[in-house]
Amino acid sequence: MSKKATSTKRERDPAATRQRLIDATVRLMLQQGFSGTSVDQICKAAGMTKGGFFHHFENKEALGTAAVEWWGQMGTALYAEAWKDTTLDPLEQLHRMFDIMVGFTRRPDEAACVCMVGMMSQEMSATNPAFQAACEKELNLWTANVARMLTAAKKRHKPKSKFDPVQVAWFLNSLWQGSMLVGKTCRSQELIRHNLKLARNYVDGLFQTN
Amino acid sequence: MSKKATSTKRERDPAATRQRLIDATVRLMLQQGFSGTSVDQICKAAGMTKGGFFHHFENKEALGTAAVEWWGQMGTALYAEAWKDTTLDPLEQLHRMFDIMVGFTRRPDEAACVCMVGMMSQEMSATNPAFQAACEKELNLWTANVARMLTAAKKRHKPKSKFDPVQVAWFLNSLWQGSMLVGKTCRSQELIRHNLKLARNYVDGLFQTN
């Protein structure tokens, strides 16, 4: 019984500390943007001093890209419920994805329906190539998944007329990003839901009703 | 002949100076965002010192809202070519609007197709109520114009099925904002054009073909 068996108070958990910094960053950035959020603020929110911060991240930019990546992973995990079951009718997959997106609009208070990728992209992608690349990667991933489902749907359902799944996927991605943007500006989650309704109908309208 | 008749060198033109400051702000903000753009930078770009700047604007926020308003006026002026002629078939008005939007994607180099309202909105609307209100106002204006045209189009063309012009207008506004966002991130003006093509087809599809 030489090994510490009980409740040795947990300090020195670098992975958790790093994650705490990322979590704080995401939370603050969604509210204030990247430039508007200082390292001091992040450290304070994560219960950490600046010395410790720069041990985990080379600079503020490194934290930013880490935050975008983390956001992407979290998003993918949330969408996975709709995407993973490849035996499902792809059109049904898309509908479940829309359900999930509607779910985002129903989340409580200020954890509202916003996207860090979209925000970071608008603010930084023109000046910071690393951020631009990170954001583009996440947008590509979302689009690729939607395009895959649309392509699969074309095989199971007769399309009403010709369409390019990739183009439609970008169309839907743009609409989704724009919806969150406008929804935030107009402080209306209902607006987002209306857009999602029309988008859903649009997708259904691509295929012949049975 | 006491009055200076010739070429009195133009100094002291406060209106022009103010506009120069706004122009510089717009140019810099489109590149770097609001927080990322400093007053010093703006002054330098406008050939002005900070003392002069704060004579024209109470603070940086006042300049920001002025810039958004200016952007809105400029936008309205650009869209006017499609909107003003109310005797025209409203569906044709919408098509001309789409033409104008496509035109934005063909502008040279780094005056690319981006929207200051969308950028400012993403970055600041969560924290700064003045900016949020200013951006919301501009979005409302665009939507109102599109909704008006859609409503008028319903009277002249039989709609294929029921739709709410206001909802569709917000749908299109969101798509437009999102297209510029994604287009910037992916550095692809063609992507925006594809989205506009699909949007155009979408609007056409609302009405019965003749």
Place this chain on the structure above:
DNA sequence: CTTTACATACCAACCGGTCTGTATGTCAAA
């Protein structure tokens, strides 16, 4: 002579980042 439109000089607060110090864990030699 007053008002306006700037320029100049300056400020405290804050920025991202570095430096050094120290408590804690790891691991191998004794």
Place this chain on the structure above:
DNA sequence: TTTGACATACAGACCGGTTGGTATGTAAAG
């Protein structure tokens, strides 16, 4: 099993530069 060298994970003080903003001076216009 103990010990001690070393790496890791932070804390805290500090740095030069920049931030938005101000106080003051001054020249031009009316």
